[in-house]
Amino acid sequence: MVFAVIIHYKNINSAPVRGFDKNQVCSEVPVLILENILGGAFNPRYMSVDEPFEEEPTVGNKREVSLAEDFYVDDTFLEQVDEEPAWVVNNHVTLVKKKYGLHRSKRGVDYMQEWHCKTKIEWTDLGPDYFPRFLRSARCLSEKCWFGFYKCKPRSFTVKLLRRKRHFCASIDEGESKVGFAGLQNELRELWVWEERAVNFCCDCTRS
Structure with missing residues (x-):
């Protein structure tokens, strides 16, 4: 699977960046801090911090309660994330985990029709240098559609x-961090930067 990537070389705070020194060790940024930095950018439909299940669990031949958000939603979907003011820093990963087990997945649209492209929804492991590590996307399983006259192309x-920049450190100074680093003033920490990445949400049957 090919992802288009737009990289923003902007630190998680305005602290100075230092290159790698073999005599200097960068401390890890705790997962809780990374979750808070990610904030509202976390979308449980397409992201996962922990390794996701490949398939939904079943009991007999029946579906159980879904452990992940549905990949697709109806065009009438509307949901308030939480009750706090928008400028309050919240841990959206934790908020989402509290919702697990509270809904059942709806059966998706039938993509096996002739004018549609056969599609598979799957998780991709980006590796330990990404947070969240897992992205969910749609992969086109067929190249042709509409009796072979049209092509299947992903839409993103x-x-x-x-993304963690290995061999780079950033100092965490008081008042410069978006979220609290209590007791970590002037300590060198791993450098994490923002990255914008494309996610395929469907496969479109098109002429070009």
Whole structure:
């Protein structure tokens, strides 16, 4: 699967960046801090911090409660994320985990029709230098559609996530961080930058 990537070389705070020194060790940024930095950019429909299940669990031949958000939603979908003011820094990963088990997945649209492209929804492991590490996207399983006259092409939108720049450190100074680093003033930490990455949300049957 090919992802289009737009990289924003902007630090998670305005602290000075230092290159790697073999005599200097960068401390890890705690997962809780990364979750808070990610904030509202976290979308549970297309992202996962933990390794996701490949398939929904079943009991007999029946679906159980879904452990992940539905990939697709209806055009009437509307949901308030939380009750707090928008400028309050919240841990959206934790908020989403509290919702797990509260809904059941709806059966998706039948993509096996002749004028549609056969599509598979799957998770991609981006590796340990990305947060969240797992992205969910649609992969086109067929190249042709509409009796072979049209082509199947993926359609994409972008999401923002964090990428660790190995061998770079950033100092965490008081008052410069978006979220609290209590007791970590002037300590060198791993450098994480924002990255914008494309996610395929469907496969379109098109002439070109």
